[in-house]
Amino acid sequence: MRLALSIALAGLLSACGQAKAPGPDMGVILAEAPAAKLSAYGLFEDMATAAPSARVEPYTLVNPLFSDHAAKDRFVFVPAGETADYHDTEVFGFPIGTVLVKTFRFAPDMRTPEEGAYRVETRLLIHKADGWAAYPYVWNAEQTEAEYAPVGARRTIETISPAGEAISIAYAVPNQNQCKTCHQSGRDIQPIGLKARHLSHHGQLDALSAKGVIGPLPVHLPSEPAAFDVSLPVEARARAWLDINCAHCHKPNGSASNSGLILSALETDPVKIGIGKRPVAAGRGAGNLLQIIVPGDPESSILAFRLASVEPGVAMPELGRSVPDPDGLALVRDWIAEMEPR
Secondary structure (H helix, E strand, C coil), X not given: CXXXXXXXXXXXXXXXXXXXXXXXXXXHHCCCCCCCEHHHHCCEEECCCCEECCCEEEECCCCCCCCCCCEEEEEEECCCCCCEECCCCCCCECCCCCEEXXXXXXXXXXXXXXXXXXXXXXXXXXXXXXXXXXXEEEECCCCCCEEECCCCEEEEEEEECCCCCEEEEEEEECCHHHHHHHCEECCEECCCCCCHHHHCCCCHHHHHHHCCCECCCCCCCCCCCCXXXXXXXXXXXXXXXXXXXXXXXXXXXXCCHHHCCCCCCCXXXXXXXCECCCCCCCCHHHCCCXXXXXXXXXXXXXXXXXXXXXXXXXXXXXXXXXXXXHHHHHHHHHHHHCCCCC
């Protein structure tokens, strides 16, 4: 009787232990070296379902970055008693110990991305004492754990695109240096999506502030148009799409700063946006075309040419995709086409 009771009690305790993780582990988060396994951080309550732990808050972007049609789950963890400082135009000032979590997943049919979904990778951005650190993790076939992958990984994804086409994607998990390329800001790295205009929809900023993730908010919040809401002006939508997909490199202190092309939606100089601008290097990479944007003529515009390409050294963005974004490309072409020819 006692033996049976002991076994039952042990089983109950074991089950309880498996059901819920203790939560984010600041020792692991702030350690000098990355953990070998994603589970070590305590960011997920249940690794099998990837349910987040307490105080690991989900968030979404008005316009998500295109990554080979992948669906993404985004979370932010801010240490207890801390909040991020609000900024109107730049990335919020997150405290040391903040973790940004982004999981990339696919399904057999991306028209119904929740059905049969499986996780491929999770990327962490951790604010350490000496700055942000980027760590990629690759999920196992059992979907129970993700291993640290500093050299990245490659996966062949067979799926149905949102447009209903059967496609084969040569998906690349970026290595640690490639993570730094996209997140470069001068000599440092920083987050990309956590700006007020990218988060300002469905009352999300108010909700994050109420939960203590972000500090006090101003009365009037900036916003951006949803890129594929056809009821809105084409120019504003195209600029918003370029902002989230391209401006993290094409900015004054980004990895593509030498191009002189600035693709933030806040940029007002037509030449810096690319209108009538000549490339810093001509030839194959520019498709032997002469201007970044030729008003009224997408076929002669380098921007549209490079967004459509899948050739290494030509395709833009150069990291994070192996197929073009058909909707984004069509939007940019429409924007160029409606410009008044010079």
